[in-house]
Amino acid sequence: MLDIAAELQRWVEEGRDFAVATVVAVGGSAPRGPGAALAVDGEGTVIGSVSGGCVEGAVYELCVQALADGADGESVLERFGYSDEDAFAVGLTCGGVIDILVSPVRAHDAGRAVLGAALAAAGRGEPVALARVARGPAALLGHALLVRGDGTARGTLGGHPELDRTAAAQAHALLEAGRTGTVELAEDGTHCPGGLTLLVESTVPPPRMIVFGAIDFAAALVRAGKFLGYHVTVCDARPVFATAARFPGADEVVVDWPHRYLQSTRTDARTVLCVLTHDPRFDVPLLTVALRMPVAFVGAMGSRRTHDDRDKRLREAGLSERELARLRSPIGLDLGARTPEETALSIAAEIVAERRGGTGLPLTATDTPIHRASAPDGRTAAA
Structure with missing residues (x-):
């Protein structure tokens, strides 16, 4: 909920x-x-x-x-x-x-206060997990336990005292992973399946999209990123271009050297990095940093010729084959895009395909499942 x-x-x-x-x-x-x-x-x-x-x-x-x-x-x-x-x-x-x-x-x-606290925390963008009994004895069904980012809990599932403690620990683990899922426990709180199924809903701050390069294509990508639910930052070293007036849809506009900003800002395994500078002065030091970070996606704009030159420079900078293999360049799926809006759609489509495990092919050309379920590691698998 x-x-x-x-x-x-x-x-x-x-x-x-x-x-x-x-x-x-x-x-x-x-x-x-x-x-x-x-x-x-x-x-x-x-x-x-x-x-x-x-x-x-x-x-x-x-x-x-x-x-x-x-x-x-x-x-x-x-x-x-x-x-x-x-x-x-x-x-x-x-x-x-x-x-x-x-x-x-x-x-x-009696449990309304717990649900209200969870809803309020989620509405404020705070990390919170809500564990509810989804299967089990009728007397426990629907009972809820709220777990915050620091591990503290509120409420009760209504059963054995150890059930709340174990459920809170399991919910906190899912919250730290940013995942929603189910947990199987016995009614006494032991890790024995078959007694209870808990649905644990986790909400965490939105993932970040950092767009490097304050160009017209970036403005369109900002809008696409916001549409997909990202917290979007635009970064460029040129103050005349990196202004809030040019990117009104961005959550942040930062004037700084891209690689320096990336080294100093918060990122995680959900972060998406889109390099639109296609200028060796900016993108080579930036990608040298980015491709060694545990982020979800690193893509760079440019022609085939630009990509070949960039690849050569990155190799000279000491990046390994494994690190280079993470780079999506030229960024985007082949949609035949020309305008900034079409290009942003192309980039967004590749990000979604990577995030959800899609092929990037027309559905008419595949026989894979349309919807994919979350895998244990947080990525996606065919349903």
């Missing part, structure tokens, strides 16, 4: 009763992953999505029923899947299976 935190937090502040449906697990070609949520308030207002349209109507009715049951309404776990006999009945016509947890959240519920 943290993917709709801002809207839900407003409902909490207004004292509304609501029911929230959250995707717990997926199989096959399900359109949305664990953590995706849909909520319905007492007036029938709906926010969010759990399936991109396939089963929204049925999930909406489950939420309405959970609210109509009043104080007797409890959390329920429902499965929606594909039926060979009746493909267009209530189910996923794309062939997948999703398990959805539906929980009523009333104004005077």
Whole structure:
């Protein structure tokens, strides 16, 4: 439910009763992953999505029923899947299976304060994990535990005292990895599967996209990066070009030598670096630093001739074959792009393909699954 935190937090502040449906697990070609949520308030207002349209109507009715049951309404776990006999009945016509947890959240519920705190923290951009019992005894279903970035916890899952401690440790580990997933525990908190399944939703600050080179193509890439959910920084050593007025969509505009800024700023395994300078004075020292950092993506703009010259200079700078193999150059997928906007789309498409494990080919030319599920290491695997 943290993917709709801002809207839900407003409902909490207004004292509304609501029911929230959250995707717990997926199989096959399900359109949305664990953590995706849909909520319905007492007036029938709906926010969010759990399936991109396939089963929204049925999930909406489950939420309405959970609210109509009043104080007797409890959390329920429902499965929606594909039926060979009746493909267009209530189910996923794309062939997948999703398990959805539906929980009523009333104004005077004991656990509402925990959910409200999690929603508020997520809305502020703070790292937070919310662990909820998704499978297990009916008396525990839907109980929630909030875990913050420093490891402190609030709330209870309602079972054995050791269950909260173990669940908090597991949720904190997923939070540090920036992942949403499930954890199997026994009711006494031991690591024995089969007793309980916890859905752990993690929210962390948005990943960074750093665009080096304050050119017209950068302005279009800034807009594409923001659309994809990145915190976007533009960096250039030339103050006349690196101005907030030229890049109003950027979160930051920095005047500094690119390699020096990259060495001093925060990056992580989700960071995307786009080098648009195509000038050896800037991009060779910058890429020498970038290709030795544990970031998600390093791409550089330029012609084939520019790339060959850059590759030669980077080899002279001492980069290894393994380090050079990380460089996406020329940056972007082959879309035949010409304008800055088309080029930004090309670059964004390559970033998404790398992030999600896509081929970059037209779907009509492949027989691989359209939707991919998260792998244990945080990357993606075919679903």
